[in-house]
Amino acid sequence: MSVPLLHPQTTDDPRLLRWLIGTRHLSAVPPEVHALIDEGVLERAEVDLGEVRTWLGANRSWETDGPRVRSALFDALSGQTVDVSAQELRDGIDEILAREVTPVAASHGGAIKVHSVHDGVLTVELSGACLGCPLSGRTLGDLITRSVQARYPQIREVEAAQPRRTWLKLRRR
Numbered sequence: 001m002s003v004p005l006l007h008p009q010t011t012d013d014p015r016l017l018r019w020l021i022g023t024r025h026l027s028a029v030p031p032e033v034h035a036l037i038d039e040g041v042l043e044r045a046e047v048d049l050g051e052v053r054t055w056l057g058a059n060r061s062w063e064t065d066g067p068r069v070r071s072a073l074f075d076a077l078s079g080q081t082v083d084v085s086a087q088e089l090r091d092g093i094d095e096i097l098a099r100e101v102t103p104v105a106a107s108h109g110g111a112i113k114v115h116s117v118h119d120g121v122l123t124v125e126l127s128g129a130c131l132g133c134p135l136s137g138r139t140l141g142d143l144i145t146r147s148v149q150a151r152y153p154q155i156r157e158v159e160a161a162q163p164r165r166t167w168l169k170l171r172r173r
Helices: 031-039 062-078 086-107 136-151
Strands: 007-010 016-020 042-048 051-056 110-118 121-128 157-160
Touching: 016 062, 031 042, 031 062, 051 062, 086 110, 086 121, 086 136, 121 136, 136 157
Parallel strands: 121 157
Antiparallel strands: 007 016, 016 051, 042 051, 110 121
């Protein structure tokens, strides 16, 4: 599994830190962070898409307690196994492609969409300028694989669907 992105960002409230987590997803405040809330290190925490917001407890400082918060979040994200239904997985991958891949493909006159997700293999359908493009392998390997595996490590492979061939019937006169 890849190392999770975890970047603290200050806010106008000195007790609040936003932790940017990239494309990783936490459905709830992880137990490691709940332990810090129970201990009084944190007052509260909230999870949102791409970030976790943490508020320091009374008489605490980021200089002293920040490394513990970071370690707790890092542990939660590193040991994360995303347990989602097949439909949630597909929807999540569609969202990642729409946000991170579609703009790149569209800027070159192409399109990429999910064809299927089965047994750890994501198959995508290339169309437009992406179909037959000599750099499509790099797009699959670099852009799509990295983006999807960052959030769904259970996707171990990304491949392109074989293009459908349409045969035209010729009429004899």
